[in-house]
Amino acid sequence: MLNGPLIDLEQVDTNGRLIAVSLASLGDLRWLCVVVVAILSLSTLVARYLSRKFLRSYFLFSQTRVPTLEEALSQGEGTAVEFKRGLSDDEGRTGAAEEEFLKTVAAFANSGDGVIFIGIDDTAKVKGLDLDATRRDRLERKIGQLVRNRIRPRPPIQVTFQRVNDREVACVTVARGEALAYLLGGAIYRRHGSADIQAQPEDLAQLVAQYAL
Numbered sequence: 001m002l003n004g005p006l007i008d009l010e011q012v013d014t015n016g017r018l019i020a021v022s023l024a025s026l027g028d029l030r031w032l033c034v035v036v037v038a039i040l041s042l043s044t045l046v047a048r049y050l051s052r053k054f055l056r057s058y059f060l061f062s063q064t065r066v067p068t069l070e071e072a073l074s075q076g077e078g079t080a081v082e083f084k085r086g087l088s089d090d091e092g093r094t095g096a097a098e099e100e101f102l103k104t105v106a107a108f109a110n111s112g113d114g115v116i117f118i119g120i121d122d123t124a125k126v127k128g129l130d131l132d133a134t135r136r137d138r139l140e141r142k143i144g145q146l147v148r149n150r151i152r153p154r155p156p157i158q159v160t161f162q163r164v165n166d167r168e169v170a171c172v173t174v175a176r177g178e179a180l181a182y183l184l185g186g187a188i189y190r191r192h193g194s195a196d197i198q199a200q201p202e203d204l205a206q207l208v209a210q211y212a213l
Contacts, residue, residue: 064175066115069162073124077194080113083120085127089135091142094150101143102150103189103196108174109155109182110199110207111191119169128167136161136168143172155182181207 072081082104087097101116108114118139119129131139140159148154158173181188181204188199188207199207 064113064173066113066173069117069164069169069171072115072117073120073126076124077122079111079191079193080108080115082108082114082116082194083122083124084116084118085121086118086129087139087142089138091138091145094146098146100196102146102184104191105147105155105157105172105174106151106182106184107189107191107196109151109177109179110188112176114174114191116172116174117169118172119167126164126167126169128164129170131161131168139170143170150184152183153177153179155179 066080067075072083075081077083084097084101084104087101088095101118104114104116108116120126129135129139143157143159147157156175156177158175160171160173162169162171181199188204189196190199190203191197
């Protein structure tokens with residue numbers, strides 16, 4: 001408890017007669033000022049960090065240029081487009097489909113902007129995903145957990161959903177972030193045409209030349 005000077009709090013009636021006297025401790029005003037300043041400073045730093053983080057993410061994706069779903073279906077897979085039939089419904093499962101998905105995310109993050117459409121097979125045929133609100137949230141959460149747990153550092157991604165002929169498709173946009181390279185299991189993947197390939201020494205030199213500054 002703070003100790004400080006005691007002051008008189010007096011109450012008088014309309015005739016100026018004293019009717020009550022009490023003592024109240026104001027505490028140590030210096031420490032009170034220090035606490036207030038510290039709280040304000042911390043709040044300012046937290047607000048600045050959050051605003052920079054979210055604004056940077058907003059401007060990053062606002063400047064990202066990837067094909068639309070209609071363009072992707074017309075052009076097929078390529079340097080900025082990948083189709084995936086689907087992922088497991090089990091949030092904790094990491095099978096072959098999840099591994100291939102992560103390779104593509106890492107490859108896009110290292111090579112440039114790209115988008116992964118989940119619910120479309122390799123022939124650009126829309127199969128769709130059987131999603132209600134709960135399954136949609138589960139899929140979005142699984143994608144975030146996969147990327148966060150397996151790729152270092154975490155690349156910037158954005159998950160949205162679109163409907164095509166009453167069939168739902170998940171769209172995972174991957175932006176080229178600020179890191180020099182993004183590693184999956186200690187390996188660097190790059191996009192080459194419609195394939196995800198492990199980077200070679202000459203690819204690393206190119207990454208350094210492009211993104212080191």
